[in-house]
Amino acid sequence: xxxxxxxxxxxxxxxxxxxxxxxxxxxxxxxxxxxxxxxxxxxxxxxxxxxxxxxxxxxxxxxxxxxxxxxxxxxxxxxxxxxxxxxxxxxxxxxxxxxxxxxxxxxxxxxxxxxxxxxxxxxxxxxxxxxxxxxxxxxxxxxxxxxxxxxxxxxxxxxxxxxxxxxxxxxxxxxxxxxxxxxxxxxxxxxxxxxxxx
Numbered sequence: 001x002x003x004x005x006x007x008x009x010x011x012x013x014x015x016x017x018x019x020x021x022x023x024x025x026x027x028x029x030x031x032x033x034x035x036x037x038x039x040x041x042x043x044x045x046x047x048x049x050x051x052x053x054x055x056x057x058x059x060x061x062x063x064x065x066x067x068x069x070x071x072x073x074x075x076x077x078x079x080x081x082x083x084x085x086x087x088x089x090x091x092x093x094x095x096x097x098x099x100x101x102x103x104x105x106x107x108x109x110x111x112x113x114x115x116x117x118x119x120x121x122x123x124x125x126x127x128x129x130x131x132x133x134x135x136x137x138x139x140x141x142x143x144x145x146x147x148x149x150x151x152x153x154x155x156x157x158x159x160x161x162x163x164x165x166x167x168x169x170x171x172x173x174x175x176x177x178x179x180x181x182x183x184x185x186x187x188x189x190x191x192x193x194x195x196x197x198x
Contacts, residue, residue, distance in 0.1 A: 012050050015040050019061045033057070059115055066119075069093075070126055077133060083141040086134075091186050123161060131157055135189065144189050153189070160185050 018040040022031055033054050037044040051057040076089050135153050138144030160181070163169065 008050075011042065011046070015042060015047055015050065015057070016061050016064045019057055020065060023061070028058075055112075059112060059118075062115060063118060066122055070122075070130060073130060077130070077137065083138050083143045087138075087143070087186065091183070128154065128157070138189065148189070156188060 015036065019031075019036050022036060022039060026035065031054075033044045033047050036057070037047055040047075047057060051060055072093070073090055076086050079086065131153070132150065135144055135148075135150065139146045139148075
């Protein structure tokens with residue numbers, strides 16, 4: 001990657017990170033390109049040149065968050081640490097994410113057809129393969145019941161996905177309920193919380 005392209009990518013990354021951070025301090029409908037430009041120390045024209053519109057910037061912030069989060073989980077899954085520790089890291093991270101992000105950003109993009117299409121592709125091409133690897137590792141280390149078939153595990157994941165995709169669900173869900181669902185999802189595979197696992 002040449003110097004100009006590298007600088008461009010770093011500037012885009014900065015704008016996305018700044019947008020992500022500002023979503024928590026502003027009401028989203030009041031967050032403007034000017035606010036983002038000022039905080040990122042770039043011109044509004046630069047943001048429009050890279051992203052085209054405020055709505056597209058919000059979409060790309062969501063996409064960037066999903067991609068970087070999965071990359072982080074893939075790194076955890078590939079780490080040379082016990083499976084229980086991997087699950088602890090993922091669960092702790094997802095609880096923090098639920099605290100800081102899920103309600104604000106997902107509500108803002110829930111009615112966006114482009115985001116819905118992206119989420120479906122992400123689910124099929126990235127989420128399911130990730131969980132297949134996670135379940136396989138958990139079985140091999142004796143942390144997930146080896147008698148649970150992969151087919152049953154995929155149905156379980158699909159049930160959670162369909163519940164979360166119900167119209168209006170995310171707009172009405174509280175942060176604490178999203179955290180509880182997150183724990184139910186992971187501990188459903190494990191059968192008990194990690195501190196009680198023997």
